[in-house]
Amino acid sequence: MPAYAIGFEPLGRKGECLSTQSLLACARQLGVGISAICGGQGKCHSCKIQILSGSVSRPTPSEHEVFSPEELKKGWRLACQTYPAGDCRLSVPPESMTTIQRAQVEGLEIAVRPEPPVQSYRLEIPIPTLAESQADAQRLLEALAQQHGLQCNKVDIDVLRTLSPRLRSWKWQSQASVRQDEVVALGPWPSHHLGLAVDLGTTKIAAYLVDLSDGQTLAAQGAINPQISYGEDVISRINGVMESPALGMKMQKLAVKSLKQLAIDLCTEVGANTEEVVEAVVVGNTTMHHLLAGLPVRQLALSPFVPTVSDALDVKARDLGLHIAPGAYVHLLPNIAGFIGADHVAMLLATDVWQSRGVTLALDIGTNTEVSLIVNGKITAISCASGPAFEGYHIKHGMRAASGAIERVQILDDIVQYQTVDEAPPVGICGSGALDAMAQLYLTGVLNKGGRMIDSHSRVRTRKEQREFILVTADERDGQPDITLTQKDVRELQLAKAAIRTGIQVLLETSGCSEEDVDQVVIAGAFGTYIDVSSAIAVGMLPPLG
Ligand code: FES
Numbered sequence: 001m002p003a004y005a006i007g008f009e010p011l012g013r014k015g016e017c018l019s020t021q022s023l024l025a026c027a028r029q030l031g032v033g034i035s036a037i038c039g040g041q042g043k044c045h046s047c048k049i050q051i052l053s054g055s056v057s058r059p060t061p062s063e064h065e066v067f068s069p070e071e072l073k074k075g076w077r078l079a080c081q082t083y084p085a086g087d088c089r090l091s092v093p094p095e096s097m098t099t100i101q102r103a104q105v106e107g108l109e110i111a112v113r114p115e116p117p118v119q120s121y122r123l124e125i126p127i128p129t130l131a132e133s134q135a136d137a138q139r140l141l142e143a144l145a146q147q148h149g150l151q152c153n154k155v156d157i158d159v160l161r162t163l164s165p166r167l168r169s170w171k172w173q174s175q176a177s178v179r180q181d182e183v184v185a186l187g188p189w190p191s192h193h194l195g196l197a198v199d200l201g202t203t204k205i206a207a208y209l210v211d212l213s214d215g216q217t218l219a220a221q222g223a224i225n226p227q228i229s230y231g232e233d234v235i236s237r238i239n240g241v242m243e244s245p246a247l248g249m250k251m252q253k254l255a256v257k258s259l260k261q262l263a264i265d266l267c268t269e270v271g272a273n274t275e276e277v278v279e280a281v282v283v284g285n286t287t288m289h290h291l292l293a294g295l296p297v298r299q300l301a302l303s304p305f306v307p308t309v310s311d312a313l314d315v316k317a318r319d320l321g322l323h324i325a326p327g328a329y330v331h332l333l334p335n336i337a338g339f340i341g342a343d344h345v346a347m348l349l350a351t352d353v354w355q356s357r358g359v360t361l362a363l364d365i366g367t368n369t370e371v372s373l374i375v376n377g378k379i380t381a382i383s384c385a386s387g388p389a390f391e392g393y394h395i396k397h398g399m400r401a402a403s404g405a406i407e408r409v410q411i412l413d414d415i416v417q418y419q420t421v422d423e424a425p426p427v428g429i430c431g432s433g434a435l436d437a438m439a440q441l442y443l444t445g446v447l448n449k450g451g452r453m454i455d456s457h458s459r460v461r462t463r464k465e466q467r468e469f470i471l472v473t474a475d476e477r478d479g480q481p482d483i484t485l486t487q488k489d490v491r492e493l494q495l496a497k498a499a500i501r502t503g504i505q506v507l508l509e510t511s512g513c514s515e516e517d518v519d520q521v522v523i524a525g526a527f528g529t530y531i532d533v534s535s536a537i538a539v540g541m542l543p544p545l546g
Contacts, residue, residue, distance in 0.1 A: 007089040008032045009052065017084050023049065023056070024079040027092075035096050037393055039229045040080035046393065048096050051075035054088025066396075068463060071481050095392075095399035095428040114215035117331070118179045118278045120193040121148045125172045136164050140183065144176060154182040156327025158318065177278040177325065184327035185278045192276035194218075196263055196324065199343060200255060200284035200292060201225060202234055202367040203391050204400070207262040209270060212278070219269040221262055224400075226254040227291070232388055233367055234287035234339075238301040241291075251291050256321040263324060277324035280317055281331045285341035285368050285383075289332055292320065305338030339383035344370040347524040354379060358519035361504060365390055365527045369500050373507040380511055384503035389496040390431035390527060395489045396468075399428035406433035406471065406483070407530055411440040414458050416471050426472045426483055432530040437485045438493050439535035441469060451494050453487050497541035504543065515543035 006017045006026055017026035024047050027034045038044035042062035052075065059072055060081045067076045079096075125143045126132065134142075137155045140163070144150040155163070163186065167174060170188045177185035177193070193213050199206040202225060209219045230251055231237040241248040259282075267274050282292060286307050290297045293315065295308045313332040317324050333342035344364055348354045353362045353374050360374040369386040372379050392398035392405070399405050404427035408419035418433070420426050429437065441447045446457050446469060453460055453467040460469050468484040477483070508514060521542060523531060536542040 004054075004084040005087040006030075006084060009089060009091045019084060021083070022080050023077075023082045023084065023090065026084075027079060032092065033097055033224075034079050034092055035224065036080060036229050037232045037388075038080075039231075042078055042081050044232070044393065045078065045396070046096065047079040048093060049077055049079045049082070050091045050093065051077055051082075052089045052091055054084070054090075055086040056088060057081075057083040057085055065464065068481075074479075074481075076481065093427060094402055094404055095397075097402075112215050114210075114212055116195060116212040116279060118177050118184060118193075118195075118212065118328075120175050120177045120191070120213075120278070121150070122189050123147060123174050123176050125167060125174065127172055136167055140167075140176065140186070144178065144183070150178060152178055152181050152183055156182060156184050158326035159183055159186050162326070179279070179327075179329065182327065184329070185275065185325035187276060192270075192272045194267075194272060194277045196266070196277050196280040198259060198262070198280065198282045199346070200259075200282055200288045201343070202285060202288060203228060203232070203388055203393070205255075205258055205262065207259070207266060209263075209266040209272075209277070219266045221265055221269075223258050223262060225288075226258055227251045232393065233385065234285060235301060235385075237291070238287060238297045242298050242301070248291060248297065249294065252294050253321065255288070255292050259322055263322070274324050275326070278328050279331065280322065280324060280328065281333070283333050283342040283346040285343055285370075286335045286338055287341075289335055289342050293332060294320075300338045307335050307338050310335045310337075336381060337383075339368065340370050340381045344372065344381060348372060348379065351522050351524065353522050356520070359513055359517045360520050360522060361507075361518055362522045362524070363500065363528070364524040365500065365531075367391060369503065371500070371503045371507060373504075373511050373513070375511055375513060378511075380507055382503045382507050384499040386496045386499040387492065389489075389492040390435065392428070392430045392434070394492045395429065395434055396486050397428045397471075397483045398434065398489070399430055401430040401432070401530065402427075404428070405430035406437075408532070409433055409436040409440055409471065411437075411444050411446075413444075416459070418471065426477065429471065429483060429485070431527055432532065434485065434489065434493055435497075435539065435541070436532055436535045437469075437471060438490055439532075439538040441485070441490075443538055447490060451490050453490065493539075497536075497539050500541050501543075518543065518545065521545060 002019045003016045007014045015030040035046040037046045045066050063078050063081050123143045125139050141152050144152050173189045175187045175189045175191045176183050195210045195212045197208040205225050206222045208217050230240050263274050299306050312334045314329045317328045317330045333345050335341045347364045353360050362372045364370045367388045369384045372381040392400050401421050403422040404424040405421045406418045406426050406429040407421050410417040466487050468486040470482050470484050472483040474482045
């Protein structure tokens with residue numbers, strides 16, 4: 001079976017690919033992160049690449065559907081549909097990469113007084129002698145009692161495994177991290193005292209490294225949840241596990257692998273060691289929570305949609321496969337219900353809306369959107385299947401809020417003004433840009449009330465029996481394909497915004513409130529930070545605010 005040399009640009013990664021292997025499979029084998037939301041079925045179009053040189057298989061029907069003849073001529077292909085027919089070199093555009101460049105980890109930093117469950121203490125442990133020959137662990141616990149008044153009675157087994165040689169190499173000067181009555185980490189004095197906070201989303205993972213001594217966020221990074229290749233929403237992942245139970249463990253391992261890498265990258269960024277991370281907190285929707293903890297998920301998809309556990313959990317990080325400080329725990333926040341998870345609990349806590357007076361709407365917009373209505377402290381919550389359109393998926397030129405993503409759009413007659421992430425040349429459109437574009441097209445009459453695109457605007461054209469609005473022309477992009485918002489994109493965005501608005505209406509009706517009663521709306525996360533609220537109101541995603 002012939003094998004060919006394949007080069008991936010701009011990463012400069014090279015390797016061999018069999019003629020029976022798709023370029024996506026080859027990329028995976030070489031560790032090149034190409035987005036593959038549909039798992040290589042040619043449906044999601046997230047794996048776009050450009051062949052720079054060499055020969056490959058002929059375009060498949062799904063590629064003819066995505067690309068115009070000119071684009072195919074320029075080498076644009078779907079990596080999952082393309083097989084090498086000789087040595088070749090290809091380029092992976094930023095929107096197809098799985099590594100988030102500007103991670104969606106930004107938001108309002110709220111000052112909190114840290115109250116970590118793990119405290120660190122400087123210790124000078126007496127050197128053993130023939131007269132004072134207690135065990136090293138005993139001397140450690142006694143030093144904690146004598147020097148800090150702590151009544152600890154346990155040393156984690158993995159801390160014990162390296163205790164004796166380490167104490168001697170550190171000349172008996174050390175820093176002990178204590179959780180309740182247990183020593184969970186031991187380092188030389190002085191060591192960092194770090195915590196890892198993770199939002200494990202259906203599509204994205206956001207991770208933050210926090211200094212537990214003062215609560216400062218030292219570094220933040222994001223990544224695409226690699227489970228996405230087994231289904232882009234929680235239901236398809238649960239269905240996958242129902243069909244093949246081993247998939248649950250596979251997805252658990254994938255999530256942990258990503259967390260491990262994020263922990264390494266964050267620690268490297270601040271010059272720390274992952275062993276100095278003495279506690280982790282993970283939030284996610286109930287399915288993400290259960291998959292990470294290795295809990296069954298089948299019952300979540302079956303009425304009455306019951307979680308295995310709704311209380312907070314403390315699990316040894318190593319039991320999940322996460323390697324941070326030897327005895328560190330992962331704290332999983334409580335879930336509310338089968339489809340309202342720990343991530344929403346975190347949002348309610350972080351924004352303080354749970355104790356707000358009056359009527360507050362709190363939204364966490366994602367592939368699964370959770371909405372809470374808080375009426376004088378009483379919280380009612382709902383979950384809506386809004387799909388990933390606002391995360392840039394299912395949109396022809398959709399992408400994450402990475403460098404070059406159009407994040408703001410303004411349309412004046414024939415002129416389109418846009419702003420991109422990092423002010424980089426435009427490569428696609430992210431959720432806030434798509435929402436803006438839809439609102440602007442509606443306000444300028446290019447979309448009618450039902451969302452249908454008119455064909456009389458100079459920037460509207462028909463491609464493959466579908467209308468699309470040209471946001472950025474190929475000329476403006478030095479010959480790269482136009483960036484458009486298609487009629488189908490508008491329908492996807494309509495579905496997403498309608499799911500959210502329906503959730504809001506149900507909450508208002510069941511709580512006996514009307515839209516006019518709403519005093520404030522809080523939108524969590526990165527999307528909440530970048531979204532133009534007037535666009536959200538214009539398209540009917542949010543009720544008009546007073
Ligand atoms: S992974 Fe190639 S189209 Fe979905």
